[in-house]
Amino acid sequence: AIKAWGFEGSGSTPPTPQTPYGDKAVTIPAKIEAENYDVPGTGRGEEAQSYSDNESENQGDAEFRTDLGVDIVLGGTGKAIGCTAAGEWLEYSIVVPEDGEYVLKASASTGMENGASFCLLVDGKAVGDTVKVPQTGEDWSVYEEFEAGKANLTKGEHIVRLEITGD
Numbered sequence: 001a002i003k004a005w006g007f008e009g010s011g012s013t014p015p016t017p018q019t020p021y022g023d024k025a026v027t028i029p030a031k032i033e034a035e036n037y038d039v040p041g042t043g044r045g046e047e048a049q050s051y052s053d054n055e056s057e058n059q060g061d062a063e064f065r066t067d068l069g070v071d072i073v074l075g076g077t078g079k080a081i082g083c084t085a086a087g088e089w090l091e092y093s094i095v096v097p098e099d100g101e102y103v104l105k106a107s108a109s110t111g112m113e114n115g116a117s118f119c120l121l122v123d124g125k126a127v128g129d130t131v132k133v134p135q136t137g138e139d140w141s142v143y144e145e146f147e148a149g150k151a152n153l154t155k156g157e158h159i160v161r162l163e164i165t166g167d
Helices: none
Strands: 072-077 076-079 087-096 098-106 116-122 124-135 145-152 156-165
Touching: 087 124, 098 124, 116 145
Parallel strands: none
Antiparallel strands: 072 076, 087 156, 098 145, 116 124, 116 156, 124 145
């Protein structure tokens, strides 16, 4: 039996937005380590989220950022995002010093015969190409660099989303 229920609090506490990992956005051109995705904000709403993972536990073996659900694994010469599935995404804060065309590159690995894929979005708009990653090794330990096309970016602060489009 339930005797009563209700709401407490003012309801006026706004969500806090995500923030760059290490408190400083990456100024490009630069290499962005995949495991250094933005720190989630607090509260409800998309503006507070910095990642979406299909399951809530960190299934990685890197013992890094274990309080969050992104699967961070040991890979290549350091850490990587692993156990990725279509629909998952991570966001990164960047600073673009001047308007221009920037080449997009990524280091990726897959042990799946039919490969995997991902794309990049800047401020919610797709940039570059969807990258199809062919099988790089049977155990996901071989990383290769792939070109993801070019992006025309404007000077200022932006949010880049790495979106997994194929497991």
